[in-house]
Amino acid sequence: MGTTDILFFFLSALAVFSAIMVLVSKSPVHSVLWLIAVFFAISGHYVLLNAQFLAIVNLIVYAGAIMVLFLFVIMLMNLNAETEPQKHVWAKLAGVISGGCFLMVLVSLVRQATDLQNKAVLMKTGDIGLIGNLGKALFSDYVVPFEITSVLFLSAMVGAVVIGKK
Amino acid sequence: MPIQYYIYLCLTLFTIGVIGVLTRRNAIIVFMCIELMLNAVNLLLVAFSKMHHGIAITHNGSPSAGIEGQLFVFFIMVVAAAEVSVGLAIIVMLYRNTHSVDINFLNRLKN
Numbered sequence A: 001m002g003t004t005d006i007l008f009f010f011l012s013a014l015a016v017f018s019a020i021m022v023l024v025s026k027s028p029v030h031s032v033l034w035l036i037a038v039f040f041a042i043s044g045h046y047v048l049l050n051a052q053f054l055a056i057v058n059l060i061v062y063a064g065a066i067m068v069l070f071l072f073v074i075m076l077m078n079l080n081a082e083t084e085p086q087k088h089v090w091a092k093l094a095g096v097i098s099g100g101c102f103l104m105v106l107v108s109l110v111r112q113a114t115d116l117q118n119k120a121v122l123m124k125t126g127d128i129g130l131i132g133n134l135g136k137a138l139f140s141d142y143v144v145p146f147e148i149t150s151v152l153f154l155s156a157m158v159g160a161v162v163i164g165k166k
Numbered sequence B: 001m002p003i004q005y006y007i008y009l010c011l012t013l014f015t016i017g018v019i020g021v022l023t024r025r026n027a028i029i030v031f032m033c034i035e036l037m038l039n040a041v042n043l044l045l046v047a048f049s050k051m052h053h054g055i056a057i058t059h060n061g062s063p064s065a066g067i068e069g070q071l072f073v074f075f076i077m078v079v080a081a082a083e084v085s086v087g088l089a090i091i092v093m094l095y096r097n098t099h100s101v102d103i104n105f106l107n108r109l110k111n
Helices: A003-024 A028-048 A052-077 A089-111 A131-140 A143-165 B003-023 B027-058 B067-098 B103-107
Strands: none
Touching (some): A003 A028, A003 B003, A003 B027, A028 A052, A028 B027, A052 A131, A052 B027, A052 B067, A089 B003, A131 A143, A131 B067, B003 B027, B067 B103
């Protein structure tokens, strides 16, 4: 078992544990902090897969910008564990059971998929995740979607301002 | 690393997100669980992209095979950022009208 395997299992355990803690935490601020831990673990997975550009973008955009926005809104509303609305325990149990059934169906589907047998993920090597190659593809084959995203951002910005103003 | 390990990890993360949407009533936590699901899908896309790349270079395929998966992840992140800005604005508006972030207030859209 090499270093890559150990790192993979460590990061997976960290991601799953932090994701569960997001749900279990009573206080919304704690949930946000655990979600940041999930994003760090996923960025570690990207580094293991040699997708370095996505690892950095994930940290900057998700753990940096989006989570700060969440934290800002939570602190603006002054939410804490006392004001947290709780579902009935039966509703929670039904949610967990239906989610578990969903997971069970998908796992059994993956286990018997013959297309996925003996396929391995290329770890550490392969240079498609480097910024130069991604940039070349982005600005040659995918330049139209890339420009359309600027329109999307503009409309999202206008929408956020209009909704927040009234 | 076999691709199945990545699929199981991403399915677990996705299911945790689904359970969060089903069991929590705070609109912000529900929103965070949606982000969690998006991230699980992103990780799976990158894993499949590297799998495709590995298969392509062993069969002397194109050296940039599989790069589309990582570009999709890039665009998903863009859409997620736009979605968060609008969604949080809606949640702030909901809080201003009802002084609560309980999603049960949203079961009637009128009034």
